[in-house]
Amino acid sequence: MVNYRYLGNSGFKVTEITYGNWVTHASQVENDAAIATVHKALDLGITSFDTADTYANTAAESILGEALKGQRRESLEIFTKVYWPTGPKGANDTGLSRKHIFESINGSLNRLGLDYVDLYQAHRYDYETPIEETMQAFADIVRQGKALYIGVSEWTAEQLREGHALAKQMNFQLVSNQPQYSALWRVIENKVVPTSEGLGMSQIVWSPMAQGVLSGKYLPGQPLPAGSRATDDKSGAQFIKSFLRDEVLEAVQKLKPLAEQAGLTMPQLAIAWVLQNKNVAAALVGASRPEQLEDSVKASGVTLDADLLEAMDAALAPVAITDPEETYSVSPKTRV
Template sequence: MEHRHLGRSGLQISAITFGSWLTHDSSAADSAKATLRTALDAGITTFDTADVYGRPEFGAAEELLGDTLHGVRRESLEILTKVCLRTGPGANDEGLSRKHILESCHASLRRLRTDYVDLYQAHRFDPRTPLEETMTAFADLVRHGKALYIGVSEWTAAQIEAGAALARELRVPLISNQPQYSMLWRVIEAEVVPAAQTAGLGQIVFSPVAQGVLTGKYLPGTQPPADSRAASAKGSAFVGRYMSDPVLAAVQRLKPIADEFGVTLAQLAVAWVLSRPGVSAAIIGASRPEQVAENAAAVEVKLDDDALARIDAALVDPVHGDLVERDPAKTARPFDVMPAWR
């Protein structure tokens, strides 16, 4: 497994990072633990979760991760979690206030069965709390050894710049951003990536296979498989944006490129993400162990300039034009208008 520095920090993380959004909850604990063990066997050392993942009623994914990793040498792991989204009924059970950050961190540490997390991330930007309050709370966690580094997720370029300025003043190691990024969703390229690189932040990207669309399992003119994410109420809320026939046809045009490299479409999609400037790691989610092994192998795929150009060409439709979403304005989605379970 390849390891890369996260931004300009000294921290190295596995280029394939194992995530637990949508795949790890108490209803499928045995399967989730099996995929986690497969990830360890594949050399993955970095595990990303959040206090809201897995529900009931919040913290289930952290508990599962903590139980599965218990007994593994802690120094050999990088454990990442997040804070911001609603985790209870109280007025202070969401956001990036000092109260919610500190209380949430302590609760996450208990569930993860660890004394510290390697990276503690602001799950979204909180427009209702002064940024100084948020960054000072993070600084205190770092000073007390509860978090070694700080990161953000889905922040705009302006928010990253403001947070990085305060981090420098407070001497807080703000080193990462966690955005959505794939061949089909490139909204971070114009503004977020340059701002993050200037500030020394690396990208730990999620949804590199566009919620499964870039695996090629969804075909134009057909209904999604009954057991697929697109067929579920929760999954379809995210995968639905890609389910048009022009996009699904474009994905099929990528298959000859994957075949030339001797890889699956999923591996091609992950390899593409890992080839992009500023990307430190790609988060994979898996419900079955074989999916972990497949995606982990993508680190060995090195795409040349010709392949990258052909990928871009395949994603242009003769009638509808460029099928890639590039609008920087779609980076931002305030936490207070998001579904609580995300």
């Protein structure tokens, strides 16, 4: 079964392998297959599920809600997010204004078929809305019982400090940040992680397998595998392009003997690697087929020894992205 970790310094526990439905539900796989995969996640002990209103333009939330019908609500941890537009992209359909936040939480609850979500997250930082307005809206949503906890996604260290201070003033907690993090993308380690540790916040990390590149299935100098994420624009192909350079793929192949040494598959090694970071509460994994989750959950509870971690670092050091300045380029400077 999957282990649990506390989210930040709260009393709230989440499964350290959390199911995310970003590029699968209502996009990469048919609805019946998506629902079957959610049921497999539950069978394997995953009780935490991450989605967002913008995924498949609201359809991903609807499918997750359908898949979880009949489950005991108290035994689930449901996360969703707000920032990106849904619908016609009107003047107030993007960002973290009070208007957009309240309309978004109400829409998400309706699609998910829930009275509340466990974690509501700011999908990006909004440079065009005063952060005081954003945090007040989140405080009111918590007081109304529509969300139990508040988190953010891809915020910089400075933004985390400012948001955390305002949340404290308004008598609620910021408990988490959701950044990209993998053995190939380590930009949060220098500033975001130490800041979060000091504030009592955890990371819920996305793309622990670097969009699948750390699975080892992409080979240097070879055609892209048919049906893979790299060949399907609906499956986030644009996000994987930066990892598909031959020098990156050659470095990743050096991990194969290390995975064998640890008795793990390459995907398990990648997921276990992010979970060695004590500030990481959960690694988000997706699946287009139920059996993929059977492999992923075996990374839960794995401890990688120091020599193995050092060997992984040595193999990937020439190609891993570590520059903390990359954290400042994620949130759009304008909503348009």
